[in-house]
Amino acid sequence: MTDVVVAEGHGEPISTHPDMNVVRKTAMWVFLGSECILFGSLIATFLLYRTETRGGPGPELFDIPFTSASSFILLMSSLTMVLAHHARERRDPRQLRIWLLATALLGATFLAGQAFEFTEFVEHGLTLSTSPFGSSFFVATGFHGTHVAVGVILLLATFFMSLTGRLREGEGMNVELVGLYWHFVDVVWIVIFTVVYLLQV
Amino acid sequence: MAETVVHEPRPHRPHPKPKDYWIIALILAVITAVEVALSYMDFLGLAGPTLLVIMAAAKFAIVALWFMHLRFDRKLYTRFMLVGIIGALSMFAVVLATFSAF
Numbered sequence: 305m306t307d308v309v310v311a312e313g314h315g316e317p318i319s320t321h322p323d324m325n326v327v328r329k330t331a332m333w334v335f336l337g338s339e340c341i342l343f344g345s346l347i348a349t350f351l352l353y354r355t356e357t358r359g360g361p362g363p364e365l366f367d368i369p370f371t372s373a374s375s376f377i378l379l380m381s382s383l384t385m386v387l388a389h390h391a392r393e394r395r396d397p398r399q400l401r402i403w404l405l406a407t408a409l410l411g412a413t414f415l416a417g418q419a420f421e422f423t424e425f426v427e428h429g430l431t432l433s434t435s436p437f438g439s440s441f442f443v444a445t446g447f448h449g450t451h452v453a454v455g456v457i458l459l460l461a462t463f464f465m466s467l468t469g470r471l472r473e474g475e476g477m478n479v480e481l482v483g484l485y486w487h488f489v490d491v492v493w494i495v496i497f498t499v500v501y502l503l504q505v
Numbered sequence: 506m507a508e509t510v511v512h513e514p515r516p517h518r519p520h521p522k523p524k525d526y527w528i529i530a531l532i533l534a535v536i537t538a539v540e541v542a543l544s545y546m547d548f549l550g551l552a553g554p555t556l557l558v559i560m561a562a563a564k565f566a567i568v569a570l571w572f573m574h575l576r577f578d579r580k581l582y583t584r585f586m587l588v589g590i591i592g593a594l595s596m597f598a599v600v601l602a603t604f605s606a607f
Contacts, residue, residue, distance in 0.1 A: 330581065330585075336585070336586065339589070344592065344594065345596045347597070348600035352601060352604050368544060369541075372541045375537060379534065379537060382533075386571075495561060497540075498557050498561035502541070502543075503544075503554055503558075
């Protein structure tokens with residue numbers, strides 16, 4: 305069975321045309337698919353150098369209870385994000401703003417934890433240039449952290465757009481796209497947490 | 506001018522409700538707790554890492570299927586995600602094989 309979408313010129317702006325939502329969402333999925341390969345290469349590089357500590361500190365520095373708490377926070381931010389999306393579907397701007405802000409706060413908390421963790425590692429002598437282990441660890445987790453930071457900015461931008469009434473009726477897709485990006489950041493961390501942390505201790 | 510785009514739809518499934526999302530989050534939290542506990546169980550030998558990988562894959566699938574709505578959305582999006590995952594796994598194999606890490 306096929307679902308046929310017919311786009312005809314109705315004189316409406318192309319940015320709000322219903323078909324644009326399909327185009328945007330498809331573009332986001334293509335982007336996320338390519339991101340899988342990027343993170344795959346970063347994690348593969350870490351696996352390659354996981355034992356190359358060159359006499360410096362290695363996985364013994366990992367604080368699993370602390371990182372587990374950070375992982376839990378990021379995992380729960382996926383719940384708040386999907387609740388924000390659900391609120392948008394129900395056209396409930398108040399709930400949308402509450403859950404968007406909660407997601408951004410949880411993301412910021414995760415980032416604060418990562419900054420604390422990185423600081424601890426540097427204080428114990430593990431830096432980007434200490435060893436191949438250090439380089440690959442900081443690049444893989446740092447890249448992920450950068451993605452989280454971008455996600456927090458997107459969430460706050462969406463929150464303020466909603467607050468100032470600039471998230472109009474036809475722009476619900478914005479919340480869905482930000483949500484897809486955010487959930488993707490979460491699934492990448494699921495892999496990093498297991499492969500980089502749990503399997504190394 | 507008319508433009509025709511053909512899509513393969515999913516069989517209709519009702520989208521989850523907030524209560525379902527909370528239950529899914531609880532399941533994810535429980536799996537994470539078991540993962541952390543497993544990482545301390547050295548006596549499991551090779552079974553430990555195997556179970557950790559299986560549980561990470563399960564969490565990945567749960568988030569992708571329910572929170573990212575792949576279970577309810579167009580199959581095309583699932584294919585893009587699968588291409589990415591296969592690409593990432595191929596990258597793993599090529600990088601590790603090239604540098605004789607196996």
